[in-house]
Amino acid sequence: MENKMRARRRSVIDFFDFVTNSEPDDMRIVTKSGNTTVKLANQPSSKKFFYPNIFISIVELESAWICLIFLTCFLLSWFTFALLYFVVAEANGDFLPADGESQPCVEDVHNFLEMFQFSMETQTTIGYGTRYVTDECPTAILLVVIQSILGVLILTAITGVILFKFQSPKRRAHTVLFSKVACVYEDNGIYFIEIQILNMQRSQLIDPKVAALCIMNREDGSGKCRLDMEFNPCHESSRLFFRPKVFRHLIDKSSPFWDFNRKDFEKGAYEILVVVEGVDEFTDSFVHARTSYLPSEMKWSRHFKQMTAARKASTFKLNFNDFTRTTRSFDMSDESASQASRRNSEETQEENVIQMTEFVNGHVDIQYN
Structure with a gap:
């Protein structure tokens, strides 16, 4: 019983260590949560970009700022119209002693506070009577x-912002989890970089696509460059995202990591940015999730452990702990993919020479006999 409690406690800790990465993100362009750390310097006045696209600019704000903006709009509109009603009533003599003949502009209002209440009732269509x-x-x-009319416009704007905020691709992206590390391993003399992606929501992602690029320093020291990378599904492609998927990047001559050995992978200056895009099957909304990998998160000679599925009644259950685990490949050297390719090519040539020599010698022997 004690061992089970320890295992459960350890699994919970592993889960939160996986989700909330404790490593510093100061040197990242994209954080593990998908936020970008790029800020523009010496940019033109923000007013030129904010006012023409004010709806998107408001949606991009934090929720607290959005609530503050709309609360201010409501209070300001109520106060402004209360003041206008008060001025009209004052000009009409509504606050003077009643003479029994004249009729007030606003019935049953005797001071500014009651006028403010009338303004709120009018704009919110409460209308107590x-x-x-x-x-x-x-x-x-x-x-x-x-x-x-103004009240309807404000309600329409806040409704659109709230719906847009809830349907934002980044909201659904929180349920798409990336592996904390990326693995570099060899398979039949071919080098790969692989990552694992898991959909935590019951609603599936239809036709998920993975795109990636690498940011690294140029060899001539002129600064950083951007190099595109291709990640393809490890197994047969599926239009649904039922279980964790492993995506591989082939390290060939077109790859930015063709000349990287183990030391370069673990101590180099680069960052791999990964983006997943798809469509949610329930809401038909677009999903966009992203993350990044630094050299400290590249694991040499390891690959991901397949998540085990246990059948219980009419459902299948996957062990989430296996999502964070990797297994070691013991037959992988510390050389780069280019070095391994040249070595395999030389070994193949040597084998061909030996086979040809044996064939010639055997053929001569046969002729001699």
């Missing part, structure tokens, strides 16, 4: 029309 605009003041009626 005790306060209302009479037909004595066309100006007050016009203010009611303008305030009603």
